[in-house]
Amino acid sequence: MPQLASHVRTVDPNQIREITQAAWATPNSIVLSIGEPGFPTPPHILEAAQQTLARDETGYTPNAGIAPLRTAFAEQVGTQTETVVDPSRVFVTAGAQQGLHLAMSLLLDAGDEILIPNPGYPTFAMTARLLHAVPVDYPLHPENGFQPRIEDIEAKITPSSRVLLLNSPSNPLGSVFSADLTRDLVELARQRDLWIISDECYEAFTYDVPHVSPLAFDGGGERVVTSYTLSKTYGLTGLRIGALVTPPGLEARMSTVMESIVSCVASPSQYAALAALTGPQDYVREAGAHYRCNRDAATAVLIEKGIPFLPAQGAFYLWADLSHASGGDIRGWTRRFLAESGVALAPGTAFGSFGEGWVRIALCGPGADLVEGLGRLPAKD
Numbered sequence: 001m002p003q004l005a006s007h008v009r010t011v012d013p014n015q016i017r018e019i020t021q022a023a024w025a026t027p028n029s030i031v032l033s034i035g036e037p038g039f040p041t042p043p044h045i046l047e048a049a050q051q052t053l054a055r056d057e058t059g060y061t062p063n064a065g066i067a068p069l070r071t072a073f074a075e076q077v078g079t080q081t082e083t084v085v086d087p088s089r090v091f092v093t094a095g096a097q098q099g100l101h102l103a104m105s106l107l108l109d110a111g112d113e114i115l116i117p118n119p120g121y122p123t124f125a126m127t128a129r130l131l132h133a134v135p136v137d138y139p140l141h142p143e144n145g146f147q148p149r150i151e152d153i154e155a156k157i158t159p160s161s162r163v164l165l166l167n168s169p170s171n172p173l174g175s176v177f178s179a180d181l182t183r184d185l186v187e188l189a190r191q192r193d194l195w196i197i198s199d200e201c202y203e204a205f206t207y208d209v210p211h212v213s214p215l216a217f218d219g220g221g222e223r224v225v226t227s228y229t230l231s232k233t234y235g236l237t238g239l240r241i242g243a244l245v246t247p248p249g250l251e252a253r254m255s256t257v258m259e260s261i262v263s264c265v266a267s268p269s270q271y272a273a274l275a276a277l278t279g280p281q282d283y284v285r286e287a288g289a290h291y292r293c294n295r296d297a298a299t300a301v302l303i304e305k306g307i308p309f310l311p312a313q314g315a316f317y318l319w320a321d322l323s324h325a326s327g328g329d330i331r332g333w334t335r336r337f338l339a340e341s342g343v344a345l346a347p348g349t350a351f352g353s354f355g356e357g358w359v360r361i362a363l364c365g366p367g368a369d370l371v372e373g374l375g376r377l378p379a380k381d
Contacts, residue, residue: 011126015350019334023344030373032362033334033344035171035316037235039290042283045234048275049268057267063258064251065092065243066270072277073228073243080203081215088251089221091244091258092265092273095237096201096229099244101127103197103225106250106257107163108133114163114197115156117148118352119319121171121199134160139354146173146310146319147181150188163195164188166214169202169314172351172360174295176313179212186217186224198226202315204233205288207295209313221247232316234276234283239269287364291316294363294370301371305379316363319348323357325378330357343373 003009016033023029052058064070070087078085093099100123108114110132116124118137125135138153140146153164166185168177177185189196196214203211218224229242246254258264276283295312302309308321326333331347338344346362348355363370 007129007132011129012122014122014126015331016122016346019338019344019346022335023338026338026342026344028342029338030343030369032365032370032373033346033360035232035362035364036237037232037287037364038366039235039283039287041235042276042280044279045236045272045275049239049272052268052271057271059267061264061267061270063255063264064090065265066267066274069270069274069277070243072274073245076277077213077215077226077228077245080211081213083215083218083221085215085245086248089246089248091246091254092270093227093242093244094240094262094265094269095231096199096227096242097123097127098240098262099227099229099242100124100197100199101131102244102254102257102261103227104128104131104133104163105261106246106254107195107197107225109162111160112162113158113160114165115153115161115194116165117167117170119146119172119348119355119358120165120167120351122350124165124167124199136161137352137354140173141354142310142321146170146175147177148185150184153185153188154192157192157194161192161194163197165197165199167199169200169206169211171202171315172317172346172348172355173310173319174312174315174317175310176206176209177212179210179216182212182214183217186214189223194223196224198224200226201229201232203228204284205291205316206314207292207312211314215245218247223247230273230276235287236269236272236276239272241265241269241273290367291363294365294367297367297371298361298363298374301374301377305377307377307380312363318361318363320359320361321357322359322377324380326357328356330355330359334359341376343376
C-alpha cells in the first residue's frame with residue numbers, strides 16, 4: 001500500500017476520544033471525559049428539522065447558509081458584542097470544528113505559524129497540521145490562573161506568525177478572559193499584524209463573570225474571525241451546526257472556500273438552528289443552571305479530598321490537579337483509574353504538555369453520577 005501523506009501521519013491521536021471510547025466499552029462506567037450535554041432537545045427545534053424533511057426541502061442551500069439563519073446569527077453576535085454584524089459576514093458551518101478548519105484554510109499558508117494555547121483544545125494543533133501550517137504553543141501557567149500573558153505570547157511571535165488563536169470560555173480550563181485582557185490581546189494582534197481566530201463555543205455559559213468577545217475591540221472588523229456552535233448551547237452536537245463570522249469584504253472568497261470544503265450544511269440542521277436561535281431560550285437557562293449546580297457539587301468533593309483545582313468561571317468543565325496520584329503520567333493514570341474505578345476523566349496531556357498531572361472533568365451529565373465518580377478519586381494527603 002502507498003504511504004499516507006506525511007501531514008496525516010504526524011497528527012497525534014485524540015486522547016479524549018481514546019479514554020472515552022475505552023469507557024464506552026466498559027460496562028457501567030461513569031463517563032466524565034467528554035462534553036456531551038444530556039438534556040432532551042426542545043420540541044420546537046426537532047419540529048423545525050422534521051418539517052424541513054416533510055416539505056422535501058433537501059436540496060442545496062446557498063454556500064453560506066439560508067438567509068434567515070445568517071441574520072439570526074448576526075443579530076445574536078451583534079447583541080453580545082455591542083457591534084453591528086452584517087449577515088453577509090456570517091457563514092453557516094458544520095459545527096465549530098469545521099468553522100475552525102475553514103478559518104485556518106482562509107488564513108494560513110503552508111509553513112505559517114499559528115499561536116495556540118497550551119493547555120488548549122487538541123484539534124487546534126491537529127487542524128493546523130492537516131493544513132501544513134505550524135502550531136506554536138503559548139503557555140498558560142497555573143500560577144497565573146491559566147490565563148495568557150502578553151509577554152509569553154510575544155516571546156513566541158516570529159516572522160512566520162500569522163494567527164493568534166484565543167479560546168474563552170476555555171475548553172478544557174473553564175477560565176474566562178476579562179475585558180481588559182481581551183482588549184490587550186486584540187491590541188497585541190494589531191501591533192504585530194496577526195489575525196485572530198476566536199473559538200467561542202461556550203459563550204452562552206459563564207458564571208458570575210461576563211463573556212467578552214475579541215470582536216468587541218476589533219473596530220470595523222479588520223482581523224478577528226470568530227467561530228460559534230449550537231452544539232453546546234442547545235445540545236445539538238449531532239446536528240453539526242455553527243457559524244463563522246469573518247471580517248467584511250471576504251464574502252466572495254469565503255463562498256469559494258465553503259464550496260470546496262463542504263458546499264453547504266444540511267438544510268434540516270439549518271432550520272433546526274434557526275428555531276433554536278429565534279425560539280424559546282428555556283433550554284439555555286436550564287442547562288446553565290444545571291452546569292452551575294454541578295460545578296458547585298464537584299468543587300465541594302474536590303475540596304473535601306484536598307485536590308487542587310482551577311475555579312471554573314465558564315463552559316462546563318473543571319480542571320483538577322491529580323499529580324499527587326498520577327506519577328508524571330496522567331494519560332496512563334486515567335486508563336488505570338478507568339479500569340480500577342470505572343470512571344473516565346480526560347487526561348490533561350490531551351490538551352498539551354502543560355496539562356501533565358491535570359484532568360478535565362465534564363460537568364454536563366447527571367449530578368449524581370458526577371458526585372459518585374469524583375468520590376472515587378484518591379484524596380491528596
